């Protein structure tokens with residue numbers, strides 16, 4: 001007798017939770033092909049990584065309550081991974097090689113699957129080596145549900161333009177990394193932000209300059225790396241010719257730069 005009651009209860013409970021799942025979960029699938037490419041932003045041809053043939057990676061759009069299903073096809077000669085910046089998700093979907101998953105090896109496919117439990121503007125990027133610096137960054141737009149009590153008519157339903165800001169250096173990013181560890185002055189020289197004794201004396205800061213020299217302190221610039229180019233959605237300039245003067249649009253901005261504060 002006892003056993004029967006338990007099994008009836010279980011049956012009712014599982015039936016109930018199935019109903020909830022059917023209503024709440026729409027699976028939104030993206031297929032991402034990660035591939036080596038060549039770019040020429042400055043007159044020199046350089047290696048980069050394109051996803052579905054583009055830099056930045058495609059914008060991924062979901063609505064809160066959806067289930068994201070992202071198929072990653074690694075067509076590189078090295079391993080890769082994708083990290084969903086600022087997303088609340090099961091730890092195993094977080095995309096950090098050797099910490100929450102094994103690397104996606106060359107030729108392999110990996111499926112990320114997680115519920116979208118928040119809304120907002122986010123970005124996603126490779127979490128392998130320095131692949132983010134050469135193209136593996138993109139925008140994620142998580143829309144609010146229309147039945148959300150905080151849904152703002154006239155704002156949350158506006159035409160949305162993802163704006164990904166990023167930077168480009170012609171240096172191999174591994175070389176940039178090495179130069180930073182060697183405390184190079186070269187980037188400061190390129191940016192015109194090196195310290196000079198003449199300027200320090202003129203400003204009455206000779207003592208500070210000597211002290212900083214003694215401490216081997218480098219130029220005090222907010223960002224350490226000189227970049228040849230800065231981009232909006234992968235281009236030096238963007239025109240939104242689909243809009244007329246007076247139209248209202250919503251810009252969803254994410255910083256896809258590897259080291260620049262925009």
Ligand SMILES: [Cu+2]
Pocket residue numbers: 083084085086125
């Ligand atoms: Cu991140």
